[in-house]
Amino acid sequence: MPPAIAPVIRAASPIAGRPQRLTRRAASETILAMANKLSGKTLAVLGAGKLGGILLRAYLKQGLFSPKRVTATVKHAEKAGPLSKQLGVAVTNDNRKAVKGADIILLGVKPQMIADVLKEIAPQLGPKTLVISVAASVPASYLEQHLGRKVPVVRAMPNTPAAVGCGMTGICRGAHAGPEHLEIAREMFDAVGRTVVVDEKNMDAVTGLSASGPAFAYIILESLAEAGVKVGLPRDVATLLAAQTMKGAASVVLETGDHPALLKDSVTTPAGCTIDGILELEEGKLRVTLIKAVVKATSRAGELLFEK
Numbered sequence: 001m002p003p004a005i006a007p008v009i010r011a012a013s014p015i016a017g018r019p020q021r022l023t024r025r026a027a028s029e030t031i032l033a034m035a036n037k038l039s040g041k042t043l044a045v046l047g048a049g050k051l052g053g054i055l056l057r058a059y060l061k062q063g064l065f066s067p068k069r070v071t072a073t074v075k076h077a078e079k080a081g082p083l084s085k086q087l088g089v090a091v092t093n094d095n096r097k098a099v100k101g102a103d104i105i106l107l108g109v110k111p112q113m114i115a116d117v118l119k120e121i122a123p124q125l126g127p128k129t130l131v132i133s134v135a136a137s138v139p140a141s142y143l144e145q146h147l148g149r150k151v152p153v154v155r156a157m158p159n160t161p162a163a164v165g166c167g168m169t170g171i172c173r174g175a176h177a178g179p180e181h182l183e184i185a186r187e188m189f190d191a192v193g194r195t196v197v198v199d200e201k202n203m204d205a206v207t208g209l210s211a212s213g214p215a216f217a218y219i220i221l222e223s224l225a226e227a228g229v230k231v232g233l234p235r236d237v238a239t240l241l242a243a244q245t246m247k248g249a250a251s252v253v254l255e256t257g258d259h260p261a262l263l264k265d266s267v268t269t270p271a272g273c274t275i276d277g278i279l280e281l282e283e284g285k286l287r288v289t290l291i292k293a294v295v296k297a298t299s300r301a302g303e304l305l306f307e308k
């Protein structure tokens with residue numbers, strides 16, 4: 001019988017070391033405590049694109065950082081004004097200016113841009129400035145080398161469901177970062193979902209599974225909806241059924257900590273319909289295809305940095 005997976009899932013609980021089910025009051029007190037802890041800090045988001053923008057919007061919406069203490073950057077100067085208006089924070093294309101006096105720097109540029117940006121900002125950094133990078137494929141040691149001194153660095157790999165507070169982020173710390181830096185990063189990513197601390201050797205795997213994963217899940221979801229259309233359902237109904245079913249199945253795994261194989265067995269009545277569907281999935285090699293997709297994405301995650 002497959003083992004229950006609850007301990008691993010609980011380890012990724014939004015609130016480290018606490019039971020997962022909090023009362024509403026306790027949850028809001030925890031969010032308030034987190035907000036208070038970070039709100040005195042100054043944040044610079046370098047590269048407020050898709051992912052940087054998602055994170056920044058969430059921080060501002062939840063009051064994690066005071067807008068007065070936040071500066072964001074983009075590459076194209078003409079985007080700065082409209083984005084600043086939209087977010088209500090200072091936006092510039094001057095990275096050096098943005099990081100001056102910052103307590104935390106969130107690097108949201110593409111992996112290939114990291115070296116140039118670090119070279120640009122390194123002279124402005126204080127010894128206590130925390131650098132958090134979400135760039136795929138870029139090791140903490142690479143960030144440290146390009147910063148040229150003992151700056152605390154945290155490497156993170158979030159995903160886009162962070163936009164609706166359902167993100168999953170893997171984090172690990174560099175050579176000069178302590179548990180307190182990891183804790184700050186954890187709080188920043190807990191604000192948009194769940195966070196798990198992993199060894200750096202597993203960061204490409206996190207990229208291949210949970211950062212690329214939403215794209216794989218959307219394809220599965222779209223296929224289920226398409227199947228619903230094939231068996232006569234209107235498309236909007238089919239999409240709702242498929243999406244809520246996937247969300248429901250994922251929620252059961254997260255809330256019970258039960259192994260997915262056991263949960264699958266509980267849906268599968270002897271000689272019923274589900275087992276006929278499972279037979280088709282096995283014949284179509286769904287499992288091996290998904291495993292291969294994650295393996296490929298993981299190995300690709302190790303290559304991005306070296307491309308121009």
Ligand SMILES: NC(=O)c1ccc[n+]([C@@H]2O[C@H](COP(=O)([O-])OP(=O)(O)OC[C@H]3O[C@@H](n4cnc5c(N)ncnc54)[C@H](OP(=O)(O)O)[C@@H]3O)[C@@H](O)[C@H]2O)c1
Pocket residue numbers: 046047048049050051052073074075076077079093095108109110111113117134135136137157158159160211
């Ligand atoms: N998208 C995901 O699902 C995902 C998931 C996990 C991690 N990541 C990581 O997140 C990072 C950003 O990805 P993304 O999808 O958000 O890309 P994106 O939308 O292209 O955002 C990149 C941002 O960086 C800005 N930029 C480029 N060069 C810059 C420079 N020299 N100085 C300041 N800003 C600069 C761009 O400005 P302009 O807008 O002016 O061009 C843009 O706003 C990547 O490292 C990626 O590996 C992404």
